[in-house]
Amino acid sequence: MHAVVVDKISRSFGVNKVLDNLSFSIKEGSIHGFLGPNGAGKSTTMKILSGLLAPHSGEVKIFGESLTEHQKKVKKQIGILPDELPLYYDMVVSDFLHFVARLNGVDLLLIEQYVDECLKKTGLEENRGRIIGNLSRGYKQRVALAQAMVFKPKILILDEPTVGLDPNSVKEIRELILSLKKDHTIFLSSHILSEVSLMCNDLTIINRGKIMATGTVEEIHQQFKTKNILVCRVHSISHLEKIQNLEYVNKLETKQLSEHEYELRVDINSTNDMRAELSEAIIKNKMGLLTFNEEKLDLEKLFLEVIK
Amino acid sequence: MTLTIFFNELKRYFYSPVAYVISAVFSITVGWMFFNSIIQYIAQIQAIGPGGEGQISFDNIIFSLFGNVNFLLLFIIPLLTMGLISTEKKYKSIFVLYSAPIDDWEIILGKYFAAVFVALFMICLTFIFPVILHFAGLSDKSFFFSGYLALFFNILLYTSLGVLGSCLSENQMVSGLISFAMIMATWMLSWVTQITANYYFVELFHYIGLSLHFESVAKGILNYSDLAYYFSGTFFALLVSRKILNARNW
Numbered sequence: 001m002h003a004v005v006v007d008k009i010s011r012s013f014g015v016n017k018v019l020d021n022l023s024f025s026i027k028e029g030s031i032h033g034f035l036g037p038n039g040a041g042k043s044t045t046m047k048i049l050s051g052l053l054a055p056h057s058g059e060v061k062i063f064g065e066s067l068t069e070h071q072k073k074v075k076k077q078i079g080i081l082p083d084e085l086p087l088y089y090d091m092v093v094s095d096f097l098h099f100v101a102r103l104n105g106v107d108l109l110l111i112e113q114y115v116d117e118c119l120k121k122t123g124l125e126e127n128r129g130r131i132i133g134n135l136s137r138g139y140k141q142r143v144a145l146a147q148a149m150v151f152k153p154k155i156l157i158l159d160e161p162t163v164g165l166d167p168n169s170v171k172e173i174r175e176l177i178l179s180l181k182k183d184h185t186i187f188l189s190s191h192i193l194s195e196v197s198l199m200c201n202d203l204t205i206i207n208r209g210k211i212m213a214t215g216t217v218e219e220i221h222q223q224f225k226t227k228n229i230l231v232c233r234v235h236s237i238s239h240l241e242k243i244q245n246l247e248y249v250n251k252l253e254t255k256q257l258s259e260h261e262y263e264l265r266v267d268i269n270s271t272n273d274m275r276a277e278l279s280e281a282i283i284k285n286k287m288g289l290l291t292f293n294e295e296k297l298d299l300e301k302l303f304l305e306v307i308k
Numbered sequence: 309m310t311l312t313i314f315f316n317e318l319k320r321y322f323y324s325p326v327a328y329v330i331s332a333v334f335s336i337t338v339g340w341m342f343f344n345s346i347i348q349y350i351a352q353i354q355a356i357g358p359g360g361e362g363q364i365s366f367d368n369i370i371f372s373l374f375g376n377v378n379f380l381l382l383f384i385i386p387l388l389t390m391g392l393i394s395t396e397k398k399y400k401s402i403f404v405l406y407s408a409p410i411d412d413w414e415i416i417l418g419k420y421f422a423a424v425f426v427a428l429f430m431i432c433l434t435f436i437f438p439v440i441l442h443f444a445g446l447s448d449k450s451f452f453f454s455g456y457l458a459l460f461f462n463i464l465l466y467t468s469l470g471v472l473g474s475c476l477s478e479n480q481m482v483s484g485l486i487s488f489a490m491i492m493a494t495w496m497l498s499w500v501t502q503i504t505a506n507y508y509f510v511e512l513f514h515y516i517g518l519s520l521h522f523e524s525v526a527k528g529i530l531n532y533s534d535l536a537y538y539f540s541g542t543f544f545a546l547l548v549s550r551k552i553l554n555a556r557n558w
């Protein structure tokens with residue numbers, strides 16, 4: 001089941017076409033990462049998904065229902081943390097969350113409980129009585145996150161949720177987001193690739209308003225893999241030239257890790273899966289195979305590859 | 309949800325100094341004007357000599373009082389309404405409202421009624437003057453009902469224009485000036501009648517202008533045409549505001 005289906009949306013600002021026929025979907029219960037360089041149109045897309053901005057063409061469906069046709073029903077299921085913090089700087093934190101919960105139709109009897117829960121989750125309990133404008137940047141960010149989730153929407157759209165937080169808070173917020181996965185679908189944009197690879201199962205990458213890749217992290221990796229590199233550790237390199245001379249080996253790099261441990265980076269010259277062949281060759285040559293891996297999935301390289 | 313927005317907006321008015329400062333300035337100014345008309349009244353009586361009380365009525369004081377309050381509203385209402393939508397757009401808190409499952413009507417009306425409420429609160433501060441006049445021996449009080457009713461209608465109309473101005477810019481200064489210009493325009497339109505002799509123009513601008521309606525309500529003559537004028541004007545301004553809010557194309 002898809003929580004969100006984006007169907008060919010476009011949007012311009014003046015003559016500047018910011019989104020161009022964007023289509024992708026977000027699976028229910030997943031954490032879906034959204035990547036792209038500055039100005040790619042991530043924030044714009046996220047605003048459109050939550051009804052803050054109207055698309056010029058195309059359609060957004062939330063749980064199968066059109067966002068524009070069933071606004072009232074659909075918006076209740078979406079909480080958004082936009083890139084610009086949506087805060088009333090003259091209001092007290094808990095009053096503000098009350099207001100947001102009420103606006104989103106939380107029952108009067110439940111509001112107190114929802115707000116308390118949310119304050120606890122976002123680590124704002126001690127600041128509940130303070131004026132938002134007087135909080136530090138990181139705490140404002142937390143209040144903005146709190147207003148997105150206080151009414152327990154099924155879908156959370158988070159535009160760079162950890163920006164402006166200290167390392168400890170970043171960790172806390174990441175853990176919070178992971179814990180939210182239980183009962184929310186999360187769509188998350190970020191520039192911190194390690195964050196995305198840590199949290200997300202699915203990924204969409206855009207550049208200049210166009211989709212570059214979308215799918216699970218593995219799928220995208222397969223799709224954009226240009227180099228097929230196998231990394232293995234061996235006991236000795238006495239018969240190295242035999243490996244070197246295999247017809248499917250392009251290049252071979254060795255690195256001595258300790259007296260009896262070497263790392264080999266084998267560049268395979270085809271995209272076919274050569275793991276079986278290579279490992280057999282190493283064993284046959286009695287090199288003492290210790291570990292054997294495909295090169296680790298490196299999101300940074302992948303990202304640069306995709307937006308090239 | 310209109311109520312939720314209404315109460316939230318009221319809270320923000322009264323938690324901030326805005327409502328108090330404006331109210332204070334308003335009541336001090338009205339008090340000063342009232343005091344001056346009394347002095348004038350006394351001076352006029354003294355000029356006529358003994359027995360003059362009968363010849364000059366209190367009406368002048370009352371009319372000048374309402375006229376003055378109305379004049380102040382020209383400035384006060386734009387001050388009160390200029391931030392309603394514009395600052396929300398500027399500081400992006402409007403996103404909270406946009407992402408909520410509510411109609412744009414509810415946003416406009418919630419804010420509109422909050423501003424009307426604050427304006428009426430200020431008007432209530434002037435209730436002291438009729439009380440003073442009562443103790444000074446004023447017998448006919450119907451003037452006050454019609455005078456306050458006319459002010460009430462004016463507030464409804466001015467505030468709607470204020471909300472409209474606030475929708476038109478992200479800069480509250482600009483919003484305030486636009487609102488002020490629009491409210492002034494409702495008065496100045498009737499002046500057009502002085503530069504043209506064309507019967508239809510004169511009639512048309514007389515009707516579009518506010519002064520005809522204000523005077524007729526203030527004198528206690530409440531026509532359907534006056535009611536229609538006030539309510540259609542207010543409704544139209546709010547309708548346009550909602551349209552602007554609904555466009556979301558900035």
Ligand SMILES: Nc1ncnc2c1ncn2[C@@H]1O[C@H](COP(=O)(O)OP(=O)(O)OP(=O)(O)O)[C@@H](O)[C@H]1O
Pocket residue numbers: 013016018036037038039040041042043044045083558
């Ligand atoms: N309100 C606006 N008016 C005009 N242009 C806009 C507006 N909002 C966004 N843009 C333009 O749209 C493009 C995409 O902006 P957007 O904020 O969506 O990028 P982004 O992917 O979120 O970038 P970043 O990684 O820097 O947050 C930019 O070129 C930006 O200048």
Ligand SMILES: [Mg+2]
Pocket residue numbers: 042043044083159
């Ligand atoms: Mg952005």
